[in-house]
Amino acid sequence: MNHILHVVGARPNFVKAAPVLRAIRERGIRQTLVHTGQHYDRNMSDVFFTQLEIPEPDFNLEVGSGSHAWQTAEIMRRFESVVLERKPDLTLVYGDVNSTVAAALVCSKLLIPVGHVEAGLRSFDRTMPEEINRIVTDRLSDVLFTPSEDGDANLLREGVAKERIHFVGNVMIDSLIQLLPAAKSCPRNGFPERFALVTLHRPANVDEGETLRELLDSLTKVSQELDIIFPVHPRTRQRIEEFRIDSRHLRLLDPMPYIEFLALQSRAAVVITDSGGIQEETTYLGVPCLTLRPNTERPITVSLGTNVLVGDDRKRLATELAAILEGKQKKGVTPPLWDGRAGARIAEILQKM
Numbered sequence: 001m002n003h004i005l006h007v008v009g010a011r012p013n014f015v016k017a018a019p020v021l022r023a024i025r026e027r028g029i030r031q032t033l034v035h036t037g038q039h040y041d042r043n044m045s046d047v048f049f050t051q052l053e054i055p056e057p058d059f060n061l062e063v064g065s066g067s068h069a070w071q072t073a074e075i076m077r078r079f080e081s082v083v084l085e086r087k088p089d090l091t092l093v094y095g096d097v098n099s100t101v102a103a104a105l106v107c108s109k110l111l112i113p114v115g116h117v118e119a120g121l122r123s124f125d126r127t128m129p130e131e132i133n134r135i136v137t138d139r140l141s142d143v144l145f146t147p148s149e150d151g152d153a154n155l156l157r158e159g160v161a162k163e164r165i166h167f168v169g170n171v172m173i174d175s176l177i178q179l180l181p182a183a184k185s186c187p188r189n190g191f192p193e194r195f196a197l198v199t200l201h202r203p204a205n206v207d208e209g210e211t212l213r214e215l216l217d218s219l220t221k222v223s224q225e226l227d228i229i230f231p232v233h234p235r236t237r238q239r240i241e242e243f244r245i246d247s248r249h250l251r252l253l254d255p256m257p258y259i260e261f262l263a264l265q266s267r268a269a270v271v272i273t274d275s276g277g278i279q280e281e282t283t284y285l286g287v288p289c290l291t292l293r294p295n296t297e298r299p300i301t302v303s304l305g306t307n308v309l310v311g312d313d314r315k316r317l318a319t320e321l322a323a324i325l326e327g328k329q330k331k332g333v334t335p336p337l338w339d340g341r342a343g344a345r346i347a348e349i350l351q352k353m
């Protein structure tokens with residue numbers, strides 16, 4: 001393998017690609033980095049590149065926002081010429097966002113092998129756009145790097161040949177381990193001693209007025225017992241404004257840089273979220289996580305980690321929260337190979353190919 005092209009587009013991609021880019025660079029293999037521009041705000045993109053020490057992308061497709069079909073198609077259109085020009089030996093795609101599936105489609109049609117980092121995860125819920133992206137990307141991939149063994153089992157069940165699957169561990173945890181010391185020395189910036197950290201951006205939770213209103217209502221109730229810190233994703237901010245929801249009782253902040261957010265996660269009494277990656281980060285940190293979703297593509301965070309799925313059950317949210325505040329929280333363990341070396345394992349496998 002002489003030349004690897006990486007495709008990133010959205011916030012969680014940056015966190016996953018950083019350790020892989022570093023490990024491959026250390027082996028002296030040529031790399032090309034393409035940013036699709038799916039996320040483009042400074043605090044959704046540039047800040048992550050700086051803090052994670054990701055090199056300047058060789059190409060920025062500047063795609064921006066749109067419907068799923070538009071965004072996916074536009075990434076494909078703009079990405080094809082880059083692949084034709086660069087002719088990589090393999091393209092690495094990350095996670096489950098629209099940029100991931102778009103790049104996998106383009107490369108597989110140009111007969112460029114595709115490697116998928118974070119392969120095999122399944123929520124078995126096709127109402128989630130990410131589930132469609134995961135299934136299609138895995139189907140098209142030639143090399144599949146899984147973060148946990150449930151990923152291997154899912155892929156084998158779907159008929160993927162065993163030789164293509166590599167259980168390498170969790171690249172997101174590589175970044176966490178690298179930057180945790182910086183996070184620990186972050187100043188507290190006037191944030192309270194004891195607080196709940198909240199994030200919310202899944203379409204199923206924020207795109208319907210009634211659902212979002214009820215969720216924010218429950219969070220307001222939580223805030224009567226425990227301070228809430230809530231960095232708001234742009235999608236959610238737009239919806240709160242569009243539905244004219246009164247959010248005065250919640251402390252709404254702008255999206256945060258990686259290190260500052262990691263500091264908040266590591267200091268939180270509890271994290272309440274609908275994110276995928278945060279379920280994993282809290283498991284590694286041993287911080288209780290209440291997930292506002294009925295299912296998860298990361299079941300290991302429930303079976304081994306600190307994660308509890310509360311879905312949209314407000315009563316469950318209240319009882320689980322009360323248990324945590326009484327100190328009766330779930331004690332988790334770190335899943336196998338979440339050890340900061342996943343990126344190095346990927347680089348090693350690719351070097352041998």
Ligand code: UD1
Nearest residue numbers: 010011012038039040041044065066097098129130234235
């Ligand atoms: C995307 C991913 C999701 C991931 C999330 C992480 C897909 C299908 N979804 O969701 O899996 O968990 O990223 O953040 O790929 N916007 C801005 N500034 C930005 C980016 C987005 O204002 O820099 C606004 C736009 O109005 C846009 C909306 O946020 O329409 C949603 O962005 P989009 O990239 O479509 O999906 P996310 O909700 O961010």
